[in-house]
Amino acid sequence: MKLVLHSYTFRRYPLRHVFAVARRYGWDGIELVHFHFDPARVEDEIAKAVTLGRRYGVPIHCVGYTGDFVGDDPSDRAASLALARRTIETCARHGIELVNGWSGTLERDPDDWRRNGSAIAEDRHYERAAEGYRQLGEYARRHGVRVGVEVYPGSVHDTVATTARLLAMVDHPNVFATADPGNAYVVSPADRDPEVLDQLAGRLGYFHLKNLHPDGGRADFNVDTADGVLDNYAWITKAYALGVPAICVEYCGTGDPHPPIARAGNYVRDCLALRDDLDRRHEAAEAIGANEAAEAIGAIGAAEAAEPNRAAAVDLSRPAGSSVATLVAKDAGPALAGAPGSGR
CATH class of the missing domain: 1.20.5 (Single alpha-helices involved in coiled-coils or other helix-helix interfaces)
Structure with missing residues (x-):
């Protein structure tokens, strides 16, 4: 199982810093997100990032896509899908086989994740998301790339169950789920048990790992991966049992990210070694x-x-x-x- 460093962890640092940290602590790759590149210039930006990664000896495992596939404005949906296609094509050109992101957000209360996303989504929102991902899945298949749909707060796929629902509608082999228990914990009680991942069996291709403390309807991410309310040993071993090829670790809290992310890498390795x-x-x-x-x-x-x-x-x-x-x-x-x- 590969160990990937999420570039969001070092969102206040330049991209070269992400690669340097990844090299220092022995990470297998990074997930490159829009905090470190301009999506509007995706072709040039990813090319520069790939060159930088080669200089440090750390590959880009995954690139994030952004956009809105579910909103009411058809021109916005079309523009978002066009940008995602450009991201897929650029990744294929540089041998990056995975993109990851979400379909957009529906927000009613920014301070309570339980009142957003799937809680207010209608069938039309799922249909729009499914149609968008069917298009991207087929485009990705032609380019040898896979598309991750992340369990993400505020999206129509903000829980494992709603992600499974969307993937069943999409029904494309190049579109799969990216689980993120830290994103779903406060949204759904069912997402506090690693066994919930069985709903994604055969469709779980990537995994995001962090930890949290609940803060009302939101999550407080100022906590080490080994602490917080998630039993991450159980999540890691469940993901491994389901054949997930890579775990991407991120620190989403404030303050200095270096100590918690260094401990997180050792913790995940300890978990995998203990499991074996x-x-x-x-x-x-x-x-x-x-x-x-x-x-x-x-x-x-x-x-x-x-x-x-x-x-x-x-x-x-x-x-x-x-x-x-x-x-x-x-x-x-x-x-x-x-x-x-x-x-x-």
């Missing part, structure tokens, strides 16, 4: 349990053959040999909590 280690230990424990059970069954057969009356005395609840507890304790690695850079 626990899987190995579970497999080993199950194998030992199966072998001991087979030995016990063999012992029962031998005992029955020799002394049939003693067969009933064999206690399968306490097999001989190494216990699972002993196995787990042996060569145990450091726990996630308190690991260097974990933020715990």
Whole structure:
């Protein structure tokens, strides 16, 4: 699984700073968003960003698109789709296979995300979004690019369920979901459980990771990735189980972004390493349990053959040999909590 740095984290810094930080901390790529380029000049801007990335040895994994596919003005919708097509074509020219963004926003109350987006969306808004993404999906297919639809506050796809609804309407293999639990937590109680991602199984191609504390109807993002209300170990391992190829980490809070994003990278790596280690230990424990059970069954057969009356005395609840507890304790690695850079 690739580890991608979201350029929004360093929105107050020049793009060269994003690449330098990514190189220093060993990130696999960056997601380039409009805070670091002018979308109206997307062809020239992405070309310059790609050159800069090569200089630092860090590729652009993804480019963000912006626009409004759902508003009432058809000229605005057409202009937004045209710009997204230009972004897709430019990415294809430079070997960038992924664009990510959202379809626009519907806002009634800027201070309460629960009252915006899908809460006020009508069928016509979903139909407009779906038609736009069908067009982009087909254009992207011809150029070898995929289009991410991010779970985003204020959009018609501001929860996993509404994103799944939209993708079902779009029904195009080059259009998929980008999950972002931090964006959806205050919008929908269902989006607080990682199992909600099962609704996107087969259509989840990218993942945004951060953490938060609820602040009324909004989110306070001034918190480390390892803290806050999200159990990000559970989200990371669920995304991994569903085959997500890359996680993009962002810090959306205020203040100096360097310490929290450095801790975030170490935390995600710790989570993935712990997941692998626990899987190995579970497999080993199950194998030992199966072998001991087979030995016990063999012992029962031998005992029955020799002394049939003693067969009933064999206690399968306490097999001989190494216990699972002993196995787990042996060569145990450091726990996630308190690991260097974990933020715990």
